[in-house]
Amino acid sequence: xxxxxxxxxxxxxxxxxxxxxxxxxxxxxxxxxxxxxxxxxxxxxxxxxxxxxxxxxxxxxxxxxxxxxxxxxxxxxxxxxxxxxxxxxxxxxxxxxxxxxxxxxxxxxxxxxxxxxxxxxxxxxxxxxxxxxxxxxxxxxxxxxxxxxxxxxxxxxxxxxxxxxxxxx
Numbered sequence: 001x002x003x004x005x006x007x008x009x010x011x012x013x014x015x016x017x018x019x020x021x022x023x024x025x026x027x028x029x030x031x032x033x034x035x036x037x038x039x040x041x042x043x044x045x046x047x048x049x050x051x052x053x054x055x056x057x058x059x060x061x062x063x064x065x066x067x068x069x070x071x072x073x074x075x076x077x078x079x080x081x082x083x084x085x086x087x088x089x090x091x092x093x094x095x096x097x098x099x100x101x102x103x104x105x106x107x108x109x110x111x112x113x114x115x116x117x118x119x120x121x122x123x124x125x126x127x128x129x130x131x132x133x134x135x136x137x138x139x140x141x142x143x144x145x146x147x148x149x150x151x152x153x154x155x156x157x158x159x160x161x162x163x164x165x166x167x168x169x
Contacts, residue, residue, distance in 0.1 A: 047152040054145055054153065060102050061161050064090045065138050068111065069163040071095070072136035077124075077167065078117030086138060087111040103143070110140050116167065123167075134167040 068090035075082040085095035087108040092099050097108070114137040116124035123135040139162035147155045 043152055046149045050147055050149045050153045053148070054156075057103055057143075057145055058158060058161070061106070061140055061143055061158065062163075064093065064102055065111075065140055065161050065163045067093070068113075068138040069136055069165045072113065072115060072138060073165045073167050077115040077134060077136075083113045083115075083118070086113055090138060090140060105144050105146065106140070110143060112139050112141065113137070135164050136167050137162060137164045139163070 068086040071086045071089050072082065088095055088097040090111045091097070091101050091106050091108050093102060101107070114123050114135075116134040116136075119137070123137060125132045126135055139160050140158075141160045143158040143161075145156050145158055147153050
């Protein structure tokens with residue numbers, strides 16, 4: 001009868017021979033590799049999320065300026081009440097400036113309004129192929145975007161976001 005071989009030792013158990021020294025030297029290698037790889041991966045995740053938040057903020061401002069220009073285009077030029085409502089619409093999404101601002105740091109002082117009366121050289125009687133039109137323009141200048149993760153993407157000021165539409169008179 002042949003001798004029955006002994007079962008192999010369980011994983012992680014100390015063995016004797018040349019493998020025992022190699023296994024002891026390789027302990028902790030996975031933890032070191034994880035530590036080396038996690039730093040750039042975490043920076044990548046934070047950078048992508050912060051960049052997404054910046055694009056979302058820019059898009060919100062762009063849509064609010066478009067709403068303000070649309071509001072201006074539906075009314076006659078030179079009405080200071082309508083201009084004030086458009087400023088409120090760009091910042092608060094309401095015409096009476098109630099509620100909170102769409103984004104932190106966004107104020108009505110950043111909103112500029114031009115129509116045929118306020119900016120006659122650029123917005124009144126503009127020639128087109130089918131006659132002349134009056135234009136309305138709303139813009140927000142230098143919105144200060146504040147980064148949550150400043151070590152990945154720094155805080156910055158957005159460029160002027162402008163929307164120009166044809167006035168419906």
